[in-house]
Amino acid sequence: MNPEFHASRRACAAAGQPISQLMARALENPALISLAAGFVDGQTLPDDAVRQAMTSLLQDSRVAAAALQYGSTPGYHGLRRMLRDQMHQADGQDRPVDLDQIVITAGSNQLLHLVSESLLEPGDIVLCASPTYLVYMGLLLGLEARAFGVASDAQGMIPEALDDQLRRIQAAGELQRVKAIYLVPYFDNPAGATMPMDRRVAVVEMAKRWSRGSPIHVISDEAYRELRYTGDDIPSPRVCDDSGDTVIVAGTFSKSFSPGIRVGWGVLPRHLIQPVCDLKGNVDFGSPNFTQHLMARVLQMGLYEPHVAGLRESYHRKLTAMLDAADEFLSPLDDVRWERPAGGLYVWLELPDTVDAGLDGLLFQLSIREGVLYVPGQYCYPEEGEPPQKNRIRLSFGVQSCEKIREGVEKLARAIAAVTV
Amino acid sequence: MNPEFHASRRACAAAGQPISQLMARALENPALISLAAGFVDGQTLPDDAVRQAMTSLLQDSRVAAAALQYGSTPGYHGLRRMLRDQMHQADGQDRPVDLDQIVITAGSNQLLHLVSESLLEPGDIVLCASPTYLVYMGLLLGLEARAFGVASDAQGMIPEALDDQLRRIQAAGELQRVKAIYLVPYFDNPAGATMPMDRRVAVVEMAKRWSRGSPIHVISDEAYRELRYTGDDIPSPRVCDDSGDTVIVAGTFSKSFSPGIRVGWGVLPRHLIQPVCDLKGNVDFGSPNFTQHLMARVLQMGLYEPHVAGLRESYHRKLTAMLDAADEFLSPLDDVRWERPAGGLYVWLELPDTVDAGLDGLLFQLSIREGVLYVPGQYCYPEEGEPPQKNRIRLSFGVQSCEKIREGVEKLARAIAAVTV
Numbered sequence: 001m002n003p004e005f006h007a008s009r010r011a012c013a014a015a016g017q018p019i020s021q022l023m024a025r026a027l028e029n030p031a032l033i034s035l036a037a038g039f040v041d042g043q044t045l046p047d048d049a050v051r052q053a054m055t056s057l058l059q060d061s062r063v064a065a066a067a068l069q070y071g072s073t074p075g076y077h078g079l080r081r082m083l084r085d086q087m088h089q090a091d092g093q094d095r096p097v098d099l100d101q102i103v104i105t106a107g108s109n110q111l112l113h114l115v116s117e118s119l120l121e122p123g124d125i126v127l128c129a130s131p132t133y134l135v136y137m138g139l140l141l142g143l144e145a146r147a148f149g150v151a152s153d154a155q156g157m158i159p160e161a162l163d164d165q166l167r168r169i170q171a172a173g174e175l176q177r178v179k180a181i182y183l184v185p186y187f188d189n190p191a192g193a194t195m196p197m198d199r200r201v202a203v204v205e206m207a208k209r210w211s212r213g214s215p216i217h218v219i220s221d222e223a224y225r226e227l228r229y230t231g232d233d234i235p236s237p238r239v240c241d242d243s244g245d246t247v248i249v250a251g252t253f254s255k256s257f258s259p260g261i262r263v264g265w266g267v268l269p270r271h272l273i274q275p276v277c278d279l280k281g282n283v284d285f286g287s288p289n290f291t292q293h294l295m296a297r298v299l300q301m302g303l304y305e306p307h308v309a310g311l312r313e314s315y316h317r318k319l320t321a322m323l324d325a326a327d328e329f330l331s332p333l334d335d336v337r338w339e340r341p342a343g344g345l346y347v348w349l350e351l352p353d354t355v356d357a358g359l360d361g362l363l364f365q366l367s368i369r370e371g372v373l374y375v376p377g378q379y380c381y382p383e384e385g386e387p388p389q390k391n392r393i394r395l396s397f398g399v400q401s402c403e404k405i406r407e408g409v410e411k412l413a414r415a416i417a418a419v420t421v
Numbered sequence: 422m423n424p425e426f427h428a429s430r431r432a433c434a435a436a437g438q439p440i441s442q443l444m445a446r447a448l449e450n451p452a453l454i455s456l457a458a459g460f461v462d463g464q465t466l467p468d469d470a471v472r473q474a475m476t477s478l479l480q481d482s483r484v485a486a487a488a489l490q491y492g493s494t495p496g497y498h499g500l501r502r503m504l505r506d507q508m509h510q511a512d513g514q515d516r517p518v519d520l521d522q523i524v525i526t527a528g529s530n531q532l533l534h535l536v537s538e539s540l541l542e543p544g545d546i547v548l549c550a551s552p553t554y555l556v557y558m559g560l561l562l563g564l565e566a567r568a569f570g571v572a573s574d575a576q577g578m579i580p581e582a583l584d585d586q587l588r589r590i591q592a593a594g595e596l597q598r599v600k601a602i603y604l605v606p607y608f609d610n611p612a613g614a615t616m617p618m619d620r621r622v623a624v625v626e627m628a629k630r631w632s633r634g635s636p637i638h639v640i641s642d643e644a645y646r647e648l649r650y651t652g653d654d655i656p657s658p659r660v661c662d663d664s665g666d667t668v669i670v671a672g673t674f675s676k677s678f679s680p681g682i683r684v685g686w687g688v689l690p691r692h693l694i695q696p697v698c699d700l701k702g703n704v705d706f707g708s709p710n711f712t713q714h715l716m717a718r719v720l721q722m723g724l725y726e727p728h729v730a731g732l733r734e735s736y737h738r739k740l741t742a743m744l745d746a747a748d749e750f751l752s753p754l755d756d757v758r759w760e761r762p763a764g765g766l767y768v769w770l771e772l773p774d775t776v777d778a779g780l781d782g783l784l785f786q787l788s789i790r791e792g793v794l795y796v797p798g799q800y801c802y803p804e805e806g807e808p809p810q811k812n813r814i815r816l817s818f819g820v821q822s823c824e825k826i827r828e829g830v831e832k833l834a835r836a837i838a839a840v841t842v
Contacts, residue, residue, distance in 0.1 A: 288683035
């Protein structure tokens with residue numbers, strides 16, 4: 001082939017996620033204690049539950065054949081019905097959503113992709129907490145859309161800051177470019193923050209109020225909702241959306257059950273059902289029917305709740321191990337702070353202002369030398385809006401044992417001490 | 422929400438596939454004999470094989486846990502290794518492809534989507550047989566790319582016609598817009614045509630020779646390759662690509678094993694590995710690990726080949742039933758012609774020139790009234806290039822029993838007779 005190949009704009013836009021560099025490093029040195037990857041714990045995967053559900057599913061040849069055949073683009077109605085009922089119960093609304101508002105996807109990530117592709121033209125803006133989920137920002141980059149940071153604290157996105165940011169965007173003549181507000185309202189990635197009910201109400205109200213140039217949707221990424229270790233569940237931002245035309249929910253069984261089965265879902269306002277299904281139909285005609293039937297069987301047989309309960313216990317121990325280790329090794333250090341999340345998989349560290357925790361900084365090098373890997377917080381900040389902070393770190397406690405977590409934090413403390421003397 | 426919602430350009434481009442109208446009609450009347458859908462036979466799904474493979478997979482807790490965990494974006498290496506060996510054996514090349522050239526996707530459709538998205542900018546051209554796979558044209562439409570028809574006959578795309586079409590495109594100053602030639606070289610959808618080796622050689626050679634403005638890739642969609650009922654297998658067009666930079670292969674277990682498990686794959690030239698994996702990583706981080714492990718286990722335990730052998734027998738009977746019925750009921754009609762495919766799921770009918778077989782035509786209405794559904798051939802023609810034919814019909818023999826196939830063809834013959842008197 002003579003002329004040189006140039007990948008399409010879209011493929012180029014999707015390239016170069018910093019996280020893949022990190023993963024590559026983690027794989028190079030298996031002795032490294034990775035507190036970086038947001039993987040789930042390999043020790044607590046539901047092999048027993050899957051065995052039971054699978055036996056039951058494959059027992060009846062007719063049921064098995066149905067699971068092995070093509071399904072529909074929005075997904076297996078039996079599973080969608082159970083999801084609807086589960087959400088109805090969790091959120092305590094008067095009326096459940098309609099079944100056709102629920103679409104099954106390849107994890108919540110595909111839902112986020114389909115929804116964002118339905119909403120956004122190149123150059124459009126999505127307002128995100130600052131910091132926010134870095135993979136979602138990569139996805140926006142791939143769509144040539146812009147992530148715009150809004151100041152946030154231990155309770156997530158600050159409504160007053162959102163209002164300010166929208167006012168500034170309006171003053172710049174770009175309000176009609178704002179198409180969505182992206183929230184991770186439960187134990188968010190990376191900061192572990194959970195939005196209290198009043199903030200959920202305020203953000204949804206604000207999305208509606210600012211829907212002038214274009215409708216502004218709220219995308220509520222609820223991937224971690226089930227992983228709560230202390231305190232009570234809070235209803236989804238969906239319940240603040242009386243007219244049902246503003247809030248999109250993304251959910252998944254990847255964190256609470258199995259990422260290998262990869263079943264996620266979305267709850268869509270009516271006007272998004274068709275665009276999302278059109279796009280999905282073009283890509284894969286609907287998610288694999290087989291794993292949808294499997295998850296439905298898991299729920300139906302009552303195998304899900306006990307598994308999640310066990311998972312919560314195990315992750316709670318690990319979170320405690322990480323917080324205890326932080327108290328022990330990090331609290332003696334000046335200007336090192338962290339929050340105590342009520343769930344999820346992450347602890348977010350703030351280091352002294354002078355520290356650059358980035359991939360090219362001294363701390364990252366020293367940490368690797370000590371034998372511990374973290375995610376530099378700076379990759380979790382949107383490119384526009386609220387400025388990035390170089391002195392933040394995301395620690396994940398999902399994968400390692402309690403002992404390794406303690407050891408990892410101790411190593412990290414040594415590296416931090418070395419760069420702050 | 423006050424302002425009206427407008428879905429993105431991309432979502433609008435993905436909308437309105439004619440096939441969904443057809444499906445809706447089929448579902449409205451369950452008594453209708455559908456010779457339309459390209460579904461696989463529900464009677465021959467591999468529930469026994471899946472039961473055995475699943476039991477073996479879930480027996481060992483460590484193996485089960487690996488299958489339930491996240492995998493990598495290109496897919497499970499165990500499965501990719503088996504696919505490599507299988508292709509190596511089937512195509513009899515000196516050297517197998519490298520493992521990293523193989524990417525696992527959600528059916529072959531996702532591979533076609535990722536590859537096309539990597540290659541194409543809006544306005545770019547893909548040359549296709551005329552007629553060709555309508556879902557692929559829908560996918561191109563969704564990417565705002567252009568399907569351009571090349572004359573084809575019972576042996577698929579005609580190389581001389583391809584050369585002519587490229588010369589005409591060059592004369593129009595658009596050669597740099599041509600990015601790919603899409604082939605379904607085995608028992609194609611819709612025409613049942615299989616390209617002989619000399620045509621494969623000629624098309625790949627032509628793609629290379631015409632790669633002047635931009636590289637022109639050959640996308641070889643081999644979804645039906647395993648479904649051969651008579652004659653010998655022909656090597657993939659991949660073997661004609663000595664430098665390995667031109668031909669992309671799309672394969673799938675959906676037709677030969679189970680569409681519900683939805684495991685497909687691609688073989689990529691080296692320069693496409695990164696763009697395809699970048700795009701895939703952005704959508705779903707890689708296909709579900711669980712079903713990939715399942716398919717690997719199926720292959721490893723030797724459960725695949727016997728299943729496909731049974732499938733071939735069953736589909737061969739159905740093809741014979743359809744051809745026999747055509748001989749009996751259609752040959753008495755003037756100017757009704759069809760080919761005898763060596764495999765696949767489709768028989769392509771040519772009706773008298775005066776007949777409009779489209780959704781709004783008389784024949785379609787009469788056929789519905791008689792109780793039989795077909796795919797109007799006109800939807801299978803690219804919008805540009807070789808002009809569409811209104812008097813063609815795609816019949817599928819995959820789903821119905823031999824009796825229903827005969828009955829369906831008889832009904833269709835009555836409808837055709839009624840519009841041609």
